[in-house]
Amino acid sequence: MKIAVFGLGYVGLVTATSLSEVGHQVIGYDADTDKLESLRNSEVPFYEPGLADLVSKNIDQGNLHFVDHIDWAIADSDVIFIAVGTPPKEDGSADLKSLYQVVESLGQMLERSITIVVKSTVPVGTNQAIDRALNALLESRGLQVSCDVVSNPEFLREGNALHDVFNPDRIVIGATSRQAFDTMRRLYAPFHFTCPLLEMEPASAELSKYAANAFLASRISFMNELSRLAETVGADINQVSTALGTDPRIGHHFLHAGIGYGGSCFPKDILSLRNMFWEHRIESPLTNAIQQVNSEQRHRFAKTIIEHLADAIDNSTIALWGLTFKPNTDDMRDAPSLEISQLLQKAGANVRLYDPVLNSAIKDRFPTDSQLEFVDDMYEAVHGADALVLVTEWTTFAEPDFTKVMQLMRTPNVFDGRNFWDPDFVRSQGFTYYGVGRPEIRFNQKGG
Ligand SMILES: NC(=O)c1ccc[n+]([C@@H]2O[C@H](COP(=O)([O-])OP(=O)(O)OC[C@H]3O[C@@H](n4cnc5c(N)ncnc54)[C@H](O)[C@@H]3O)[C@@H](O)[C@H]2O)c1
Numbered sequence: 406m407k408i409a410v411f412g413l414g415y416v417g418l419v420t421a422t423s424l425s426e427v428g429h430q431v432i433g434y435d436a437d438t439d440k441l442e443s444l445r446n447s448e449v450p451f452y453e454p455g456l457a458d459l460v461s462k463n464i465d466q467g468n469l470h471f472v473d474h475i476d477w478a479i480a481d482s483d484v485i486f487i488a489v490g491t492p493p494k495e496d497g498s499a500d501l502k503s504l505y506q507v508v509e510s511l512g513q514m515l516e517r518s519i520t521i522v523v524k525s526t527v528p529v530g531t532n533q534a535i536d537r538a539l540n541a542l543l544e545s546r547g548l549q550v551s552c553d554v555v556s557n558p559e560f561l562r563e564g565n566a567l568h569d570v571f572n573p574d575r576i577v578i579g580a581t582s583r584q585a586f587d588t589m590r591r592l593y594a595p596f597h598f599t600c601p602l603l604e605m606e607p608a609s610a611e612l613s614k615y616a617a618n619a620f621l622a623s624r625i626s627f628m629n630e631l632s633r634l635a636e637t638v639g640a641d642i643n644q645v646s647t648a649l650g651t652d653p654r655i656g657h658h659f660l661h662a663g664i665g666y667g668g669s670c671f672p673k674d675i676l677s678l679r680n681m682f683w684e685h686r687i688e689s690p691l692t693n694a695i696q697q698v699n700s701e702q703r704h705r706f707a708k709t710i711i712e713h714l715a716d717a718i719d720n721s722t723i724a725l726w727g728l729t730f731k732p733n734t735d736d737m738r739d740a741p742s743l744e745i746s747q748l749l750q751k752a753g754a755n756v757r758l759y760d761p762v763l764n765s766a767i768k769d770r771f772p773t774d775s776q777l778e779f780v781d782d783m784y785e786a787v788h789g790a791d792a793l794v795l796v797t798e799w800t801t802f803a804e805p806d807f808t809k810v811m812q813l814m815r816t817p818n819v820f821d822g823r824n825f826w827d828p829d830f831v832r833s834q835g836f837t838y839y840g841v842g843r844p845e846i847r848f849n850q851k852g853g
C-alpha cells in the first residue's frame with residue numbers, strides 16, 4: 406500500500422520505517438525541514454538503537470522517501486498517518502495544535518476519499534472531532550468525498566522501539582466503518598499474525614492508550630509508595646517486588662521502585678487523563694495519586710542525599726551517572742536527572758554529569774551554570790567526588806569497577822536511584838550505600 410506519515414518524531418519515524426520494511430511504499434513529511442534534510446541523508450535526529458540502519462536500508466531500497474511538500478506526500482497515498490506531538494498544555498490537557506494544523510492542510514488539499522489514521526495519543530473524542538472537521542472542510546470545497554478517520558494508538562517504548570513495533574502485543578483499531586477496519590487489517594497484515602488486532606469504537610481505542618499508560622504508571626507509583634514503608638519497617642522493596650510479581654496474576658513488569666517515571670508519555674498522559682476526568686466532572690483520586698507519588702519520589706531521593714551529606718554538601722562534588730529518562734534513548738523529556746541535579750545544586754553541591762550518549766540533545770536541556778559540569782568518562786565524573794548518584798540504569802553501569810571508583814572518590818557515598826546494584830556487594834567494597842526502599846538505608850542512617 407502507499408502510505409504517508411505526517412510527523413517524524415519517535416513514533417512517526419518508527420511507524421514509517423517499519424511499514425516500509427514490510428513492503429509498503431512510505432512517504433514521510435514533517436514540518437521541520439532540517440529534520441527532513443537529515444533523514445534524506447539517513448541521519449536520524451535522535452538516538453534509538455537500530456533505527457538509523459533500518460532507515461538507511463529502506464531509503465536505499467526505494468521504499469522510504471522524505472518530502473517537504475504536503476501535496477507530494479498525499480498525492481498517491483491510500484492511507485495517511487498522523488503522528489505529530491500532543492504535548493501537555495499548562496493546565497495538563499493535551500495540546501492538539503499540531504494535529505489540527507495537519508487536519509486543516511488535509512482538508513484544503515485532499516481531492517479524494519482516503520483513510521486518515523491518528524497515531525498520536527489524543528483525548529477521547531478527538532478522532533470524532535477530527536472526522537467532523539475534516540469532512541466539513543472537504544464539503545465546504547464542494548467535494549463529494551468522505552474520509553474515514555481511524556484511531557490507532559501506539560504502544561512502543563523508547564529504546565525498544567523496533568522490537569516493540571515488529572512484535573506488538575496487540576494492534577488497536579478504532580473505526581466506524583467496515584471498510585476502514587478492512588483497510589487497517591490489510592495494512593497491518595504482515596504484523597498481526599502473532600498478535601490480536603482489536604476492533605473497537607474510536608473512543609474505546611483512544612481510552613485504551615491512556616488506560617495502558619496510567620495502569621503501568623500506577624504500578625510504579627504503588628511500588629514507590631510502598632518503598633517508603635519498606636524503608637521504615639526494615640523490608641527490602643526489591644524482595645517484595647519479586648514476591649509480588651511471581652504471582653502470575655500480577656507479573657514482574659513495572660514493579661521497580663526507584664526515583665519514579667519520566668519521559669514524554671507517562672507524565673503527560675496521566676495529566677491528560679486527569680484532565681479528562683475533570684472535564685467530565687468525575688473524581689479521580691487514583692490518577693491524582695499516581696502523579697503525586699511520582700513527583701514526590703525525586704524530591705525524597707534528593708533530600709536523602711542532601712541530608713546525608715549535611716553540612717558537607719556545600720561545595721561538595723556529586724557525580725550523576727545516567728541523565729536520560731531511561732536507558733537506550735537520548736530523550737530528556739521529564740528526565741528525573743534535570744530536577745535532581747537542580748535540587749543538589751540549590752543545596753550547594755557542584756554536579757558532574759555523565760551519560761553514555763552525551764550529545765547536544767542531552768546537554769542543551771541543562772542550564773548553563775558554573776556548578777554543572779559535563780564529563781565524557783564515567784570514572785572522570787567520580788574523581789574527587791563526595792557522592793555517586795545512579796540516576797539511569799544504562800547497562801554500562803551494571804558492573805562498574807568499584808575498586809577504581811573507591812580510589813577516585815573523596816568520600817565513598819553511593820546513592821542508587823534505581824536499586825540497580827547489590828547493596829551487600831557495594832558495601833563490601835567500602836562504600837556507604839543508599840537505595841530506595843531498602844532496609845540498610847535505615848540502618849546506615851542510624852549508624853551514620
Ligand atoms: N515517544 C513515544 O515513545 C511515544 C509512544 C507512543 C505514543 N506516542 C505519542 O505519539 C505522538 C508523537 O510522539 P513523539 O514522541 O513521536 O513526538 P515528537 O515530538 O518526537 O515528534 C513530533 C513530530 O511532529 C512534527 N510536527 C509538528 N507539527 C507538524 C505538522 N503540522 N506537520 C508535520 N509534522 C509536524 C515535529 O516537527 C516532530 O518532528 C504523541 O501523541 C505521543 O504521545 C509517543
Ligand SMILES: O=c1ccn([C@@H]2O[C@H](COP(=O)(O)OP(=O)(O)O[C@H]3O[C@H](CO)[C@@H](O)[C@H](O)[C@H]3O)[C@@H](O)[C@H]2O)c(=O)[nH]1
Nearest residue numbers: 559560561562563625659660661665666667668670730731
Ligand atoms: O518498573 C518500572 C518501569 C519503568 N519505570 C520508569 O518509567 C518510565 C517509562 O518507562 P517505559 O515505559 O519503559 O518507557 P516509555 O518509552 O516512556 O514507554 C511508555 O510510554 C509510551 C508512550 O505512550 C508507551 O507507548 C509505552 O507502552 C510505555 O511503556 C521510565 O522513566 C522508567 O525509568 C520505573 O520507574 N519502574
